Amino acid sequence: MNSSREVSSEFKAFSNQELYKFLNEVSGIDFVMLCSSDGFELALASKKNLDNTGKIAAVSSSILAMVSAFISEIQLVGCQTITLDAENGKVFLTAVNHPNNPMVLVAVTNKDILMGQMLYYVKKVTEVLATTDIRKAS
Numbered sequence: 001m002n003s004s005r006e007v008s009s010e011f012k013a014f015s016n017q018e019l020y021k022f023l024n025e026v027s028g029i030d031f032v033m034l035c036s037s038d039g040f041e042l043a044l045a046s047k048k049n050l051d052n053t054g055k056i057a058a059v060s061s062s063i064l065a066m067v068s069a070f071i072s073e074i075q076l077v078g079c080q081t082i083t084l085d086a087e088n089g090k091v092f093l094t095a096v097n098h099p100n101n102p103m104v105l106v107a108v109t110n111k112d113i114l115m116g117q118m119l120y121y122v123k124k125v126t127e128v129l130a131t132t133d134i135r136k137a138s
Contacts, residue, residue, distance in 0.1 A: 006134070006135065007036070007042055007101065008134065011042075011133070011134045011135070012042055012043055014132060015034050015042055015043035015132075016043040016044070016045065018043075018125055018128055018129060019032045019033070019043050019044065019125070020045040021125075022045070022107075022121055022125045023045040023046070026109075026113075026117055026118055026121045027114070027117075028109045028110045028112060028113040028118075029047075029107055029108070029113070029118075030047050030089070030109060030110065031044075031045075031046040031050055031106075031107070031108040032044070032046070032105065032107045032108075033045075033046075033053060033057060034103055034105055034106075034129065035061050035104045035105075035106060036057075036103055036104075037061055037065075037101075037102040037103060037104060038061060039057050039060070040057055041053050041054060041057040048108075056106065060093055060104050060106045063082065063093055064079075064082065064093050064104050067079055067082050068095075079095070080094060080097075081094045081095070081119070082094075086111075087111070088110075088111055089108060089109055089110050089111050090108075090111065090113055091106065091107070091108050092106070092107040092118065092122060093105070093106055094106075094122050094126055096126045096129045096130050097126075097130050098129065098130045098131075098134065099130075100134060101134045103129065105122065105125065105126055107122065
């Protein structure tokens, strides 16, 4: 494995702290997970018990990859966030553009989430994660 893509336990712990801050700062978030771009769970914060978080990580990274390919085909650039809107809530899939290790942030919210607040904090947390050394935490 390429050592520049290895994720340290310190980075995972740091990511966990960032996700818990995110979960508690934005009203209406039920679940947030950081996944590797190849579909593995790196960190998780949750107010509800969701089974199969490994499956959620794998599917999330696949969805973001498919949508990014679709966006490229229609000649748009820089797909960052996908919002899925369901009757009982929303899901946000956001690219974390780390230079050595691209990741995906998944957030499950209730249906009454304040979109502006959510998108502001998504951008804030993904910027922090994208600029942190994955081999050690800062």
